[in-house]
Amino acid sequence: MKGDRSVDLRMYKTMVSIRSFEKKLGELSRKGILRGSIHFCIGQEAVAAGVCAALQPTDYITSHHRGHGHAIAKGARMDLMIAELLGKATGYCKGKGGSMHIADLDLGHLGANGIVGGGMPIATGAALGFQQLGLPHVVATIFGDGAINQGSFHESLNLAALWRLPVVFVCENNQFGMTTSISQASAEPKLVKRAVAYNVPGVEADGMDAREVRRVTVEAVERARSGEGPTLVVLETYRFEGHYIGDPVVYRTKEETEPWKSRDPISLQRGRILKEGFATEAELDRIDADIAHELEDADAFAQNSPNPDPPDLYTDVYSG
Amino acid sequence: MRERTLSQAVNEALAEEMERDARVFLIGEDIGLHGGAFGVTKGLFHRFGPGRVRSTPISEAAIAGAAVGAALVGARPVAELMYVDFITIAMDQIVNQGAKVKYMFGGKARVPMVLRAPFGAGRANAAQHSQSLEAWFCHVPGLKVVMPSTPADAKGLLKSAIRDDNLVIFLENKHLYFQKGPVPDGERTVPLGTADIKREGKDVTVVATGRQVSVALGAAGTLAKEGIDVEVVDPRTLWPLDKEAIIGSVRKTGRLVVVHEAVKRFGFGAEIVAMIAESDAFDYLDAPVQRVASAEVPVPFSKFLEDLYLPDEPRVIDACRRTLA
Numbered sequence: 001m002k003g004d005r006s007v008d009l010r011m012y013k014t015m016v017s018i019r020s021f022e023k024k025l026g027e028l029s030r031k032g033i034l035r036g037s038i039h040f041c042i043g044q045e046a047v048a049a050g051v052c053a054a055l056q057p058t059d060y061i062t063s064h065h066r067g068h069g070h071a072i073a074k075g076a077r078m079d080l081m082i083a084e085l086l087g088k089a090t091g092y093c094k095g096k097g098g099s100m101h102i103a104d105l106d107l108g109h110l111g112a113n114g115i116v117g118g119g120m121p122i123a124t125g126a127a128l129g130f131q132q133l134g135l136p137h138v139v140a141t142i143f144g145d146g147a148i149n150q151g152s153f154h155e156s157l158n159l160a161a162l163w164r165l166p167v168v169f170v171c172e173n174n175q176f177g178m179t180t181s182i183s184q185a186s187a188e189p190k191l192v193k194r195a196v197a198y199n200v201p202g203v204e205a206d207g208m209d210a211r212e213v214r215r216v217t218v219e220a221v222e223r224a225r226s227g228e229g230p231t232l233v234v235l236e237t238y239r240f241e242g243h244y245i246g247d248p249v250v251y252r253t254k255e256e257t258e259p260w261k262s263r264d265p266i267s268l269q270r271g272r273i274l275k276e277g278f279a280t281e282a283e284l285d286r287i288d289a290d291i292a293h294e295l296e297d298a299d300a301f302a303q304n305s306p307n308p309d310p311p312d313l314y315t316d317v318y319s320g
Numbered sequence: 321m322r323e324r325t326l327s328q329a330v331n332e333a334l335a336e337e338m339e340r341d342a343r344v345f346l347i348g349e350d351i352g353l354h355g356g357a358f359g360v361t362k363g364l365f366h367r368f369g370p371g372r373v374r375s376t377p378i379s380e381a382a383i384a385g386a387a388v389g390a391a392l393v394g395a396r397p398v399a400e401l402m403y404v405d406f407i408t409i410a411m412d413q414i415v416n417q418g419a420k421v422k423y424m425f426g427g428k429a430r431v432p433m434v435l436r437a438p439f440g441a442g443r444a445n446a447a448q449h450s451q452s453l454e455a456w457f458c459h460v461p462g463l464k465v466v467m468p469s470t471p472a473d474a475k476g477l478l479k480s481a482i483r484d485d486n487l488v489i490f491l492e493n494k495h496l497y498f499q500k501g502p503v504p505d506g507e508r509t510v511p512l513g514t515a516d517i518k519r520e521g522k523d524v525t526v527v528a529t530g531r532q533v534s535v536a537l538g539a540a541g542t543l544a545k546e547g548i549d550v551e552v553v554d555p556r557t558l559w560p561l562d563k564e565a566i567i568g569s570v571r572k573t574g575r576l577v578v579v580h581e582a583v584k585r586f587g588f589g590a591e592i593v594a595m596i597a598e599s600d601a602f603d604y605l606d607a608p609v610q611r612v613a614s615a616e617v618p619v620p621f622s623k624f625l626e627d628l629y630l631p632d633e634p635r636v637i638d639a640c641r642r643t644l645a
Contacts, residue, residue: 060393093426101424110392111425115416121385122392122417129390129397132345132371137393152412155382162377316427317461319485 003211005278011053011210012269012284015045017291018069019266021078024295025068025085029245033303034085038099039066043208043240046265047172048073050213050235051140054221060108060126060139062119065100066174066239067112070142074109076102079298088305095308096316110139116177117150119143120169124156127165127224138224139167140217146177148191157230161198164229168220171232172207174239179251195232207237208265211272237265321502327360329471329503330436330492333478334361334398336507338368341396344482347374347383348400348436357402358438358497384410384435388418388487391433398482403449404437404491418487419462432485434478440493440531440581441619441630450619452582454529457489458559458591464488464512465558469533471501473556476510484512493531493581512557515565521551524575524640527566527592528552532579532612532631539636550640558588566592567601574606575643579631584613610639 022042028034041048048069052061055074063070071081076092084091085099092102103111110126113119123141130137147153148171160167171191175182182189195202201223205216213235220231238260242249273279279287324332338344346361346368352375355362365373376383380401387397401407407414414435421429441450457465464486468474474492481488518533519540528536533554540550553569555562570576576596578589589611596602596609615629 091426093424093428096426097424103421103425103429105392105425105428110389111421111429113417115412118412118417121382121413122389124382125386125389125391125397126393127389128347128374128386129393129395132390132395133343133393135393139389151409152381152385155377155379156385158377159379159382159386163374316423318464319422319430319432 003272003276003278007053007214008211008269008273008278011049011214012266012273013287013291014049014052014073015210015266015269016288017078018045018048018072020291020295021068021072021081024082024299026245028299035087036098038245039243040241040245041066041069041239043260043265044172044174044237045069046210046213046269047142047207047235047237050210051142051170051217053214054217055138055140058108059137059221060110062110062123062139062141063112064116064119064143064147065112065114066144067102068099071102071109071112075107076104076109078295079301082298082302083305086302087307088302089308089312090305094312117143117147117152120147120152120156123167124160124165127160127167128163130166131163136225137166138221140170140221141167142170142172144177145171145173145175145182145191146185148194149185157198157200157232160230161200164227166224167230168217168224169230169232170217171234172237173234174237176239176243178243181251192232192234200230200232202232202234204234204236207235208263208268210265210269321504323500324471324503325498325500326468326471326474326492327358327497329475330360330478331362331364333475335364335367337479337482338364338372343394343396344398345372345374345395346398346400347376347386349376349378349383349402351375351400356400358494360497361400380406380409381413384413385417387433387435388413388431391431392421392429396432396482398434398436401435401437404439404453405448405451407437407453414463414487415460419460423462430485431487434481434488434490436490436492438492438494438497440495441614441626442495444621444623444626446621447618452580452614454491454558455582455587458588462487464560465491466512466556467491467530467558468556469496469530469554472503473510473516475503476508477512477556479509480512491530495531510556513560513562514557515553515555515562517551517565517569518554519550519552521549521573523549523573524577524643525551525553525569525573526577526579526636526640527555528579529555529558529588530581532581535631535633536579536636539633539640542633542637543640548640548644563595567596567599570596570601571604574604576605576609577612577636577639577643578609579612579636581614581631583616584611585616587613589613607643610642612636612639
């Protein structure tokens with residue numbers, strides 16, 4: 001597939017940002033500064049970058065507990081994200097949400113989610129809202145292979161298909177629901193087959209290839225926007241790290257992991273950009289260095305930010 | 321004033337709010353042509369069309385989630401669950417999502433939606449179609465919980481709930497659907513969080529909710545013949561709770577009975593009693609408080625057993641007398 005220089009560079013930058021961001025989190029965790037449940041998406045960056053590159057800035061996403069990448073790809077600021085993860089008043093959610101609840105409605109991000117499968121009904125509802133209000137926006141609901149066995153997947157996709165709602169169902173198949181592999185979790189390992197049951201198109205793509213992810217998502221988004229309803233997009237990817245920081249990862253072998261790691265989505269995109277002459281090594285190194293610099297600033301901003309005020313404990317429960 | 325059933329009053333509120341605000345729409349099972357399992361949405365499908373009266377498959381999680389998502393992006397959905405018992409299927413979207421998004425997102429989200437659900441026993445619907453589950457929702461910060469006892473209140477409260485920017489659980493007693501009462505003409509809203517003194521009295525305060533308000537009023541009528549003057553307080557909104565109205569009444573009477581249809585343990589009545597115990601009204605109490613509630617069993621089918629299960633006037637009368645003994 002032919003590339004587009006600005007899109008390819010943007011997706012590269014997004015992916016490097018995501019990985020660098022999570023490496024920074026690892027550092028903060030080792031120093032004992034970062035608390036709580038932190039789920040890394042290292043290895044899955046092409047999904048976030050490719051899906052969000054297929055959306056307009058006015059489109060929406062819902063994300064899941066492994067959602068740092070989706071937020072960054074949708075345009076979230078890394079300084080506000082780190083501040084949130086450190087529980088600071090300056091964070092995206094004033095320190096009230098943390099890693100699993102980062103959201104920014106102004107960016108079209110309807111929230112990460114601590115409940116596996118929790119985002120699909122909300123995305124379906126947002127799409128219904130856009131249909132009701134006569135707005136042209138599309139929602140991409142990104143969920144994992146673990147969530148596809150929740151009832152919410154079935155209820156949401158059926159309703160979205162029935163009413164031809166402008167929502168794209170993106171299954172980010174990283175092969176594991178926590179420690180349970182697809183073969184132990186799904187009677188039919190070919191997840192895309194489920195599309196048949198809802199009378200919607202099912203598309204599979206290489207989730208390590210940002211360009212390929214974007215290509216299939218663009219088609220699904222166009223279909224959704226034109227009123228033809230949802231598509232089930234299944235992206236095959238791999239979680240390079242454990243389920244959470246500190247996971248001993250006893251459930252998979254090096255033999256299984258290595259072939260995936262050899263197909264690193266960032267290396268793939270970098271090699272392609274160089275090969276196609278979209279940028280030089282020096283230019284890409286410069287992008288990497290700028291991101292590293294931005295993260296140092298973001299880290300300093302977050303660490304120097306104030307904690308929430310005690311009265312903030314009680315605010316934001318009700319509107320009005 | 322016209323006489324309306326509670327069902328008709330709810331229907332009027334829905335129609336008036338849909339007329340007033342194009343963002344309001346209805347979503348639920350069989351609410352279209354059929355008009356809902358209890359006929360509450362009758363006629364609205366013809367009047368507003370299938371785009372605004374959305375009949376769904378039997379998918380309670382999707383109904384609740386669709387309402388939460390649509391509300392998040394600026395629509396104002398009113399969802400109907402056929403029976404409150406079915407809310408178990410929708411619980412994640414209500415409790416983990418809708419109730420919490422505003423707080424989790426640091427205040428940057430609003431969920432202006434209403435979830436209506438019929439509740440209550442006494443109609444031979446047995447254990448999975450008869451429960452009173454209001455305490456579950458009162459226990460969740462982020463939710464508002466409304467329980468009207470008259471057609472007029474139902475109409476006024478529902479209009480307020482639809483205009484509210486929060487997730488409001490609106491609980492309608494199935495028996496009351498068919499009971500008539502006066503409903504004022506024209507625009508009238510009842511603010512959420514205000515109790516109503518349904519009967520003034522000086523001897524004993526009875527706090528009752530939903531259908532039990534009429535049971536309490538019946539008991540008050542009987543006791544009046546013996547010279548016992550009962551005050552009946554209807555909170556109308558279980559959360560936010562009009563604490564002052566209840567505390568003020570107990571300060572006046574020095575005696576408290578709480579009546580509700582949910583089972584007694586860990587129920588709404590326990591919160592009322594605890595609230596009084598924590599307030600200065602405690603010093604005014606002249607007798608131990610009494611709670612009258614349903615038996616602590618699943619709702620039975622047999623009319624014989626179901627009548628035993630529910631609170632009734634004799635039990636409310638006994639409870640009032642115990643506070644005066």
